[in-house]
Amino acid sequence: MRTHHHVLPPRAGAGHLALDESELRQWGIDLGASCTPPIIISLTGELGAGKTTLAQSICAGYGVTEPVTSPTYNLVHRYEAPRSAVFHIDLYRLEKESDLTNIGWDEIIADRALVIVEWPERAGNRMPDGHLHIDLQYSADDPARRVLLAG
Numbered sequence: 001m002r003t004h005h006h007v008l009p010p011r012a013g014a015g016h017l018a019l020d021e022s023e024l025r026q027w028g029i030d031l032g033a034s035c036t037p038p039i040i041i042s043l044t045g046e047l048g049a050g051k052t053t054l055a056q057s058i059c060a061g062y063g064v065t066e067p068v069t070s071p072t073y074n075l076v077h078r079y080e081a082p083r084s085a086v087f088h089i090d091l092y093r094l095e096k097e098s099d100l101t102n103i104g105w106d107e108i109i110a111d112r113a114l115v116i117v118e119w120p121e122r123a124g125n126r127m128p129d130g131h132l133h134i135d136l137q138y139s140a141d142d143p144a145r146r147v148l149l150a151g
């Protein structure tokens with residue numbers, strides 16, 4: 001049981017989707033297909049909530065053909081896609097905000113690219129305003145579903 005996780009009731013309101021994994025992947029593919037660069041997408045949620053799964057799906061929909069792997073250790077992976085470069089960033093292991101400079105944060109967010117950021121909280125006030133934020137949470141009633149909030 002995942003009783004320690006913060007959960008929302010299922011279908012808690014408008015804009016809350018409770019998606020199984022294939023639905024979540026399709027949602028991500030559709031989002032990626034509709035993205036026009038420059039665009040920054042932040043993904044929040046606990047470990048295992050599905051942030052990397054969603055990032056992989058967004059990349060696939062955007063036209064990245066190489067395998068998208070979790071950048072947990074490198075912090076950033078870069079891919080090519082027809083419309084722009086893609087940066088997939090995971091700040092889980094960022095030790096301090098100033099280390100963002102070392103991974104080229106300022107250049108990446110100024111680029112005309114698709115930028116996907118897991119653990120954006122770690123970037124503090126260096127996370128730009130006005131990006132698309134997607135939050136994923138475990139579903140209270142179904143371990144195979146995630147509650148997705150986008151805004």
Ligand SMILES: Nc1ncnc2c1ncn2[C@@H]1O[C@H](COP(=O)(O)OP(=O)(O)O)[C@@H](O)[C@H]1O
Pocket residue numbers: 019020021022024045046047048049050051052053054118143144145146
């Ligand atoms: N509805 C769902 N949506 C996304 N992932 C799911 C879902 N149900 C089960 N999973 C599983 O949860 C895990 C999510 O892992 P991952 O995407 O790496 O999460 P995170 O990056 O948030 O730590 C995967 O093993 C995936 O197969």
Ligand SMILES: [Mg+2]
Pocket residue numbers: 051052070090118
């Ligand atoms: Mg991840």
